[in-house]
Amino acid sequence: MNVTVRGRTRHYRTVTFYPTRKAVLLIELxxxxxxxxxxxxxxxxxxxxxxxxxxxxxxxxxxxxxAYGLAQGAFAFRGHDLPKFRRYxxxxxxxxxxxxxxxxxPVNAMRKVRxxxxxxxxxxxxxxxxxxxxxxxxxxxxxxxxxxxRHGARLIRSGTKILTHCNAGWLAFVDxxxxxxxxxxxxxxxxxxxxxxxxxxPRSQGATLTAWELAQQRIPHQIIADNAAGxxxxxxxxxxxxxxxxxxxxxxxxxxxxxxxxxKAVLAKRHGIPFYVAIPLSTIDWKMKRGRDIPIEERDExxxxxxxxxxxxxxxxxxxxxxxCVTRHTYVRVANPASGARNPGFDVTPPELITGIITPAGxxxxxxxxxxxxxxxxxD
Amino acid sequence: MNVTVRGRTRHYRTVTFYPTRKAVLLIELxxxxxxxxxxxxxxxxxxxxxxxxxxxxxxxxxxxxxAYGLAQGAFAFRGHDLPKFRRYxxxxxxxxxxxxxxxxxPVNAMRKVRxxxxxxxxxxxxxxxxxxxxxxxxxxxxxxxxxxxRHGARLIRSGTKILTHCNAGWLAFVDxxxxxxxxxxxxxxxxxxxxxxxxxxPRSQGATLTAWELAQQRIPHQIIADNAAGxxxxxxxxxxxxxxxxxxxxxxxxxxxxxxxxxKAVLAKRHGIPFYVAIPLSTIDWKMKRGRDIPIEERDExxxxxxxxxxxxxxxxxxxxxxxCVTRHTYVRVANPASGARNPGFDVTPPELITGIITPAGxxxxxxxxxxxxxxxxxD
Numbered sequence: 001m002n003v004t005v006r007g008r009t010r011h012y013r014t015v016t017f018y019p020t021r022k023a024v025l026l027i028e029l030x031x032x033x034x035x036x037x038x039x040x041x042x043x044x045x046x047x048x049x050x051x052x053x054x055x056x057x058x059x060x061x062x063x064x065x066x067a068y069g070l071a072q073g074a075f076a077f078r079g080h081d082l083p084k085f086r087r088y089x090x091x092x093x094x095x096x097x098x099x100x101x102x103x104x105x106p107v108n109a110m111r112k113v114r115x116x117x118x119x120x121x122x123x124x125x126x127x128x129x130x131x132x133x134x135x136x137x138x139x140x141x142x143x144x145x146x147x148x149x150r151h152g153a154r155l156i157r158s159g160t161k162i163l164t165h166c167n168a169g170w171l172a173f174v175d176x177x178x179x180x181x182x183x184x185x186x187x188x189x190x191x192x193x194x195x196x197x198x199x200x201x202p203r204s205q206g207a208t209l210t211a212w213e214l215a216q217q218r219i220p221h222q223i224i225a226d227n228a229a230g231x232x233x234x235x236x237x238x239x240x241x242x243x244x245x246x247x248x249x250x251x252x253x254x255x256x257x258x259x260x261x262x263x264k265a266v267l268a269k270r271h272g273i274p275f276y277v278a279i280p281l282s283t284i285d286w287k288m289k290r291g292r293d294i295p296i297e298e299r300d301e302x303x304x305x306x307x308x309x310x311x312x313x314x315x316x317x318x319x320x321x322x323x324x325c326v327t328r329h330t331y332v333r334v335a336n337p338a339s340g341a342r343n344p345g346f347d348v349t350p351p352e353l354i355t356g357i358i359t360p361a362g363x364x365x366x367x368x369x370x371x372x373x374x375x376x377x378x379x380d
Numbered sequence: 381m382n383v384t385v386r387g388r389t390r391h392y393r394t395v396t397f398y399p400t401r402k403a404v405l406l407i408e409l410x411x412x413x414x415x416x417x418x419x420x421x422x423x424x425x426x427x428x429x430x431x432x433x434x435x436x437x438x439x440x441x442x443x444x445x446x447a448y449g450l451a452q453g454a455f456a457f458r459g460h461d462l463p464k465f466r467r468y469x470x471x472x473x474x475x476x477x478x479x480x481x482x483x484x485x486p487v488n489a490m491r492k493v494r495x496x497x498x499x500x501x502x503x504x505x506x507x508x509x510x511x512x513x514x515x516x517x518x519x520x521x522x523x524x525x526x527x528x529x530r531h532g533a534r535l536i537r538s539g540t541k542i543l544t545h546c547n548a549g550w551l552a553f554v555d556x557x558x559x560x561x562x563x564x565x566x567x568x569x570x571x572x573x574x575x576x577x578x579x580x581x582p583r584s585q586g587a588t589l590t591a592w593e594l595a596q597q598r599i600p601h602q603i604i605a606d607n608a609a610g611x612x613x614x615x616x617x618x619x620x621x622x623x624x625x626x627x628x629x630x631x632x633x634x635x636x637x638x639x640x641x642x643x644k645a646v647l648a649k650r651h652g653i654p655f656y657v658a659i660p661l662s663t664i665d666w667k668m669k670r671g672r673d674i675p676i677e678e679r680d681e682x683x684x685x686x687x688x689x690x691x692x693x694x695x696x697x698x699x700x701x702x703x704x705c706v707t708r709h710t711y712v713r714v715a716n717p718a719s720g721a722r723n724p725g726f727d728v729t730p731p732e733l734i735t736g737i738i739t740p741a742g743x744x745x746x747x748x749x750x751x752x753x754x755x756x757x758x759x760d
Contacts, residue, residue, distance in 0.1 A: 032716075033715070033716035033717065034713075034717070196722070197719075199581065199684065199714075199715065200607070201579065201581055201605040201606060201607060202605045202607075204714050204715070207684075207685070207714055207715035207716065207719075208714065208715060208716060211715055211716035211719035212716040212718075212719075214719070215716055215718040215719050221719060222719070222720050222721055222722045223684055223685065223715050223716075223719055223720070223721040223722075224684065224721065224722050224723075225581040225582045225606070225639065225640070225684050225723070226581060226605070226606045226607050226640075227580070227581060227582075227606050227638075227639045227640025227643060228639055228640070228722065228723070228724055229643070230640070230642045230643035230646060230727060231639060231642060231676070231724050231726075231727035231728075232722070232724075234642065234727065234728070258607075259605065259607045259608055259611060260605070260606075260607025260608070260610070262610045262611060262614065263607060263609070263610035263643060263647060266610060266646060266647055266650055267643060267646055270646055296611070300694075302694035302695065304579065304587075304603055304604065304605050305587070305603065305694075306687075306689055306694060307686075307687035307689065307712060307714050308712070308714065309686055309687065309712025309713050309714040310712060310713045311691065311710050311711065311712050311713075312711065312712070312713050313711065314680075314682035314685075314686060314711045314713075315682065330691050330710075330712055331691065331692065331693065331694045332687060332688070332689025332690060332691050332692070332710055332712050333414075333689050333690045333691075333692050333694075334579075334584050334587055334588065334687055334688065334689040335413070335579065335584070335587035335588060335591055335603050336413035336587065336588060336591035336592040336595055336603075337413065337414070338592075338595040339577075339587075339591035339592075339594070339595050339601060339602070339603055340602050340603070341602055341603040341604065342576070342602045342603075342604050342608065342612070343604075343605070343608070344608055344611050344612075346611075347608075347610060347611035347614070348611075348614070
């Protein structure tokens with residue numbers, strides 16, 4: 001999507017490939033929202049490192065990054081011996097997979113690239129096919145997000161007040177995003193609406209990434225504490241909730257997403273506010289049978305006990321001078337030092353709280369997914 | 381309650397009076413949880429300043445502080461002319477009231493002190509009566525909180541997992557607190573239980589003040605992000621919710637409290653978890669007829685856009701060296717700099733979500749309050 005740097009607006013993708021240098025270009029997400037920076041991973045080892053160190057994160061984005069990383073690795077091979085080349089590519093895949101061992105997207109993305117490579121008869125042909133397949137994977141991610149946008153934009157009218165949680169925006173995909181896709185599409189249709197971004201403690205992806213995206217795209221928005229949505233719903237200030245998901249169970253319609261999603265769904269149900277989940281098809285898990293079986297990661301307690309930010313005066317209009325040593329991204333301990341924390345990273349929302357699932361193939365009720373599994377990409 | 385400083389445990393009140401110096405001693409709440417410090421307000425102007433600057437906050441605590449401040453002001457008068465003395469005391473009251481113009485507790489506290497002073501026939505007698513009345517006011521606050529604790533402790537068994545929101549602890553009263561009173565009483569009865577403290581963004585009073593209180597009292601507890609309570613309830617990890625309140629409508633049973641309270645009540649209802657509100661009688665508003673009329677303060681957006689804390693390594697075990705210029709209490713900007721925020725400070729919970737109101741006179745259903753208004757202190 002568009003980013004304005006020093007007054008100049010340009011279109012960027014989260015992940016791209018620079019063919020002449022064989023480099024993967026990534027938006028450095030760890031610097032946002034305070035600094036916009038593109039970093040170049042110059043070889044597949046650096047690309048694996050960028051996935052591991054969370055320079056890039058989000059299902060679609062790390063899938064495309066791994067696909068490009070595999071092409072990058074293929075190009076690094078010198079010689080014409082195909083069996084040797086295949087063993088080399090195996091090593092590349094292992095390393096890219098190990099960068100984020102629990103994620104399924106890099107694995108699926110690399111499987112597609114390797115399948116495409118098989119048509120090549122020489123090392124050079126296979127190298128070219130790898131890059132073409134990686135590009136196709138990235139472009140498909142964009143096409144799917146755009147389709148989510150087309151279907152979801154129908155839910156938004158001028159004047160709609162939307163709540164979203166965490167970041168399921170273009171920074172988590174190659175472009176466009178899932179939960180944000182309907183907003184960007186509605187904006188392109190000339191609709192004027194307002195978005196409330198839950199700050200999404202403890203990692204604050206709503207206050208940092210989603211708010212940054214919407215500001216760049218000039219969509220009117222405000223950040224709220226996670227505590228405030230219930231009050232705003234009571235006062236009639238929220239008309240629609242759209243969130244993303246980390247995993248939807250195709251058999252039950254249960255939705256795993258960032259911690260706090262379930263709470264917003266319970267509140268929306270109480271207030272009769274439609275609650276939608278926007279996802280690409282790759283987010284649907286057709287195997288798992290019960291939401292209770294979804295492993296909920298317990299993350300490091302330091303996330304809850306403090307916050308990351310840029311030190312500064314809360315009212316910079318009055319004073320912006322600070323010691324130079326405190327202008328970098330800094331962790332502050334907020335909580336009582338002797339207290340510990342519980343930090344579940346995700347929760348599971350049951351289907352009866354969800355109005356619809358916005359997919360590239362249309363909007364479905366969560367219980368409809370299984371019946372439409374062939375349309376939604378499950379091959380037997 | 382007990383505070384351990386450098387290995388030595390002593391009992392403290394949030395507010396006390398040091399008679400020989402005529403000073404009001406206050407726990408400096410703005411330094412907690414990172415530093416425990418008692419400050420002395422040496423005259424009524426400093427006491428008013430401490431209320432204004434939020435050295436002390438919380439209904440019971442600022443009521444007692446204003447009562448002591450009035451006695452302090454009375455002692456500052458030199459001479460024997462009663463009419464002049466009365467005019468002087470008027471000025472003192474005005475200044476103490478103006479320190480927190482929307483709060484009702486300082487006004488009520490000072491009314492009691494002035495009523496008691498009228499029995500004195502000389503300036504000296506009235507000065508002594510003022511101090512005695514202020515002491516009585518503070519002691520009554522403690523007695524009421526202890527009574528809340530006696531009634532509420534019945535709700536807690538060994539093994540109970542309690543959720544609380546914000547800080548309605550002894551730091552908000554003279555001692556003991558309201559929402560914490562049942563916990564302290566249950567602990568004294570030898571019960572072993574666990575408390576989850578909502579961090580309570582944006583001001584984080586749960587992570588700072590409540591967690592500090594519970595740690596000092598050696599009650600097992602953990603801080604959670606405000607987003608996590610729903611998930612814990614789903615998993616059966618919360619048995620009971622106890623919160624405080626800023627205002628309960630005696631006519632309807634509606635409860636105004638820190639933003640996020642309503643959300644926790646909605647979640648508790650869905651999961652069949654009892655939800656209690658603990659209050660002294662002074663919190664009941666017998667006049668207002670509808671919860672919608674309660675003014676909801678919209679606070680400064682910088683609270684949502686950042687956080688206050690002590691800079692440091694998130695894992696101090698690995699490294700604790702930092703430039704000395706960043707060891708003080710620091711504001712960090714977390715959110716996207718170009719985004720704004722909505723920051724409602726309170727919300728209103730309807731009576732159907734509340735299991736009971738724990739008062740010094742017993743536990744009542746919210747709708748019962750009006751029928752028992754005489755027992756609960758409303759004089760016609």
